[in-house]
Amino acid sequence: MGLNLQTGSRLRPVDLAREHGLSTQAVRNYEAAGILPAAARTPHGYRTYTSLHARALRTFLALVPGHGHGTATSIMRAVNEGEDEEAFRLIDESHAQLLDDRRTLQAVERALHDLRFTQASGPEPTAGETHIGPLARRLGLRPATLRKWERAGLVSPRRDPRTGYRVYTEADVRDARLAHQLRRGGYPLEQIAPLIAQVRAAGGLEPLESALRDWHTRLSTRARAMLTGAAELEAYLRAHG
Structure with missing residues (x-):
């Protein structure tokens, strides 16, 4: 079952990890790679994620089958850095x-x-x-x-x-x-x-x-995966603002 993506809900690394069968270390690695936006920290130093991070992770995992891990990483990093045009260029290259x-x-x-x-x-x-x-x-x-x-x-x-x-x-x-x-x-x-x-x-x-x-x-299969990834990315772009 997917996570409740209510705006403002606070999520732990394990919450994101469980939805996709990942380890919490994998979630932390994705954040470090720029695939997820930087997480907020509690006064004790624990990471807290939101619905935006959950959507970012879903988007990345949807992009991988169509574009490959490296390109999907670069796309998410570009979006998270506000470089949407660079993300679109990478997508165009994959389609080409x-x-x-x-x-x-x-x-x-x-x-x-x-x-x-x-x-x-x-x-x-x-x-x-x-x-x-x-x-x-x-x-x-x-x-x-x-x-x-x-x-x-x-x-x-x-x-x-x-x-x-x-x-x-x-x-x-x-x-x-x-x-x-x-x-x-x-x-x-x-x-x-x-x-x-x-x-x-x-x-x-x-x-x-x-x-x-x-x-x-x-x-x-790759073409259909690109369509799925595009739908998730569009939703993430709207949420990311």
Whole structure:
């Protein structure tokens, strides 16, 4: 059950802590971090909180799932210091990051769709392993581009111990095709490398579909959490004055 937020009611640290299953030390730490306004003290030095502190704590805990602990802390600190514009800027940055994440997910899905379409359109001219020249021609790239991708970790061909030539397996060809699709979508190498790593960790494209569904779920969960946090923050701003 939530606390009675009657204006002027005096609350102890334990009152705030119990509502959220926290320790009293955590409440004191939040105050020290600027997440809660500074508490008044009794003549004996004990902290006393009010409904404003209770609302501040609820707001912070509502902001964390959507914005992360660090950003939520900075938002609350800005509000408590009267820097509302800074709080709004931080919120805008979080929303921009969420939008970037959505665009990245969409780019990966388009790349996988294009890759599957290419694979389904007909058999590869050369089955099994291949070398840098044939692969570059197949993708319409220069060999130097594939070497650059190798340095960036996008492809990892092995070396023939007798000739020293690069040997690309079917998995390497898959990674090169996926990288090619993402590069055509305008994504830089440093953003593509972790996505290629996910494909490898998943064991191919098909298992990655489950990861993409989870990614969609996480983004939607985060978006809804941002809405919840925004509602709590608006209430706190009104109370904070």
